[in-house]
Amino acid sequence: MDDMNILKNSIHISKELLENNFFKISLDGNGTFKSIVDKRANREILKPGERGNVLQAFEDKPRVEDNWNLDIYYSEKMWEIDNVEGIEVIENGPVRGVLRITRKFLNSHIVQDIILYQDIPRIDFKTVIDWKEKDIVVKASFPVDINSDRATYEIQYGHIERSTHWNTTWDIAKFVDVRT
Numbered sequence: 001m002d003d004m005n006i007l008k009n010s011i012h013i014s015k016e017l018l019e020n021n022f023f024k025i026s027l028d029g030n031g032t033f034k035s036i037v038d039k040r041a042n043r044e045i046l047k048p049g050e051r052g053n054v055l056q057a058f059e060d061k062p063r064v065e066d067n068w069n070l071d072i073y074y075s076e077k078m079w080e081i082d083n084v085e086g087i088e089v090i091e092n093g094p095v096r097g098v099l100r101i102t103r104k105f106l107n108s109h110i111v112q113d114i115i116l117y118q119d120i121p122r123i124d125f126k127t128v129i130d131w132k133e134k135d136i137v138v139k140a141s142f143p144v145d146i147n148s149d150r151a152t153y154e155i156q157y158g159h160i161e162r163s164t165h166w167n168t169t170w171d172i173a174k175f176v177d178v179r180t
Helices: 003-008 169-173
Strands: 017-019 025-026 033-038 054-059 078-080 083-092 096-105 108-117 125-129 136-141 150-155 158-163
Touching: 017 108, 017 169, 025 108, 054 096
Parallel strands: none
Antiparallel strands: 017 025, 025 033, 054 078, 054 136, 083 096, 096 108, 108 125, 150 158
């Protein structure tokens, strides 16, 4: 077998494992990542003992501007969204593979597609949520083993750079309403 055939058939998608030339991702029964190995760097990306792709719901009741602000204490009341209704391989071709995870949280439904590509060193997540809850926000947790003071997050129509810690008065001040 020559190198071209090895590269052509490098995508493997199952309920327990997603793999291509760039990543090897092991999953548990809830669709969370037990391991993400960067094959090019030959290293584990997740922090030891942590899981990635953990969907978390948080109570969201800020004092002001409900649509725009999170309260500084929002992370103190969290629920893991672990009611998995199904995990299925929906695409396993020569160009890309897709694993679909369907979850339920209270009255809401979440459909998440995890996409790996043959020739692109990237993991894509396409998440569609039929959200029926009030005063609850959702995030996907990826505790990565990377040391950095800043991280860039995608937002609607762009991105925002944020601090990776809350250990200075400047970080805490972002949550204080100066009008009160």
